[in-house]
Amino acid sequence: MARAISPRRKAIATLLSWAIALLLFFPILYTIITSVKTEVEAISGFNLIPSFTFENYIEVETQRDYWKPFTNSVLLSIGSTFVALIISVPAAWAMAFSPTKRTKDVLMWMLSTKMMPSVAVLVPIYLMFRDLRLLDTHFGLIAILMLINLPIVVWMLYTYFREIPGEILEAARMDGATLWNEIIHVLMPVALPGITSTMLLNIILAWNEAFWTIRLTTANAAPLTAFIASFSSPQGLFWAKLSAASTLAIAPILIMGWFSQKQLVRGLTFGAVK
Numbered sequence: 001m002a003r004a005i006s007p008r009r010k011a012i013a014t015l016l017s018w019a020i021a022l023l024l025f026f027p028i029l030y031t032i033i034t035s036v037k038t039e040v041e042a043i044s045g046f047n048l049i050p051s052f053t054f055e056n057y058i059e060v061e062t063q064r065d066y067w068k069p070f071t072n073s074v075l076l077s078i079g080s081t082f083v084a085l086i087i088s089v090p091a092a093w094a095m096a097f098s099p100t101k102r103t104k105d106v107l108m109w110m111l112s113t114k115m116m117p118s119v120a121v122l123v124p125i126y127l128m129f130r131d132l133r134l135l136d137t138h139f140g141l142i143a144i145l146m147l148i149n150l151p152i153v154v155w156m157l158y159t160y161f162r163e164i165p166g167e168i169l170e171a172a173r174m175d176g177a178t179l180w181n182e183i184i185h186v187l188m189p190v191a192l193p194g195i196t197s198t199m200l201l202n203i204i205l206a207w208n209e210a211f212w213t214i215r216l217t218t219a220n221a222a223p224l225t226a227f228i229a230s231f232s233s234p235q236g237l238f239w240a241k242l243s244a245a246s247t248l249a250i251a252p253i254l255i256m257g258w259f260s261q262k263q264l265v266r267g268l269t270f271g272a273v274k
Helices: 007-035 039-044 055-061 067-098 103-115 118-131 140-164 166-174 178-189 192-208 211-215 225-230 239-259 259-266
Strands: none
Touching: 007 239, 039 239, 055 239, 067 140, 067 178, 067 192, 067 225, 067 239, 103 118, 103 140, 118 140, 118 192, 118 211, 140 192, 140 211, 166 178, 178 192, 211 225, 225 239, 239 259
């Protein structure tokens, strides 16, 4: 029988949880506070009492054309996620249900590519994009975002698929299901929580990617990460306007994460408890 937790320990655990949560949230909170300050207040030092001016938001939305990079971010994150799922679902299915003695080696090799510094391959990829005329294009950015997140997507789906009993797929084959029907009508509905959480995580990673988006775009396909970087100028950083742009950039993904947190947690713990 499980031992009951005393009220004192429960209260301490609750307070500790709140303290950690507030500590993690504080940078976002301070960014929001700075966004409603004047530029003079923003550079004057640490101050939690702003003047509550919304001029920074007005300038970001009107003079800096916020909605174009916002649309680009939506297009790039959803587009790269869609392409990644098309490639990774069959790949993870093959490695989960038809493994070979080299399957684990392939998975480790894929994961090892995430350990390589991005700057190490910046020059060859930039030259490749230049020669193929993919610089500052939606197609080029969707491709690069899909490729850098593909190892994580394959690994996550492989983990979820391994938890599905192979007998389910064997029964579908005995009923005459084709390979395509097996994946679409049997595998994906069963693994829907895992696929959904993988999709949400990939959208977040693609939305927050800054290294490649800043270096492979200028204006046409620039997402919100490149939009934020544009507030750095030879005159210095405009901290209040930069904070307003950052708040507008993270707000959509925070809202999406808030409303989908149950699905995300359910998918990330898929197969953990039987």
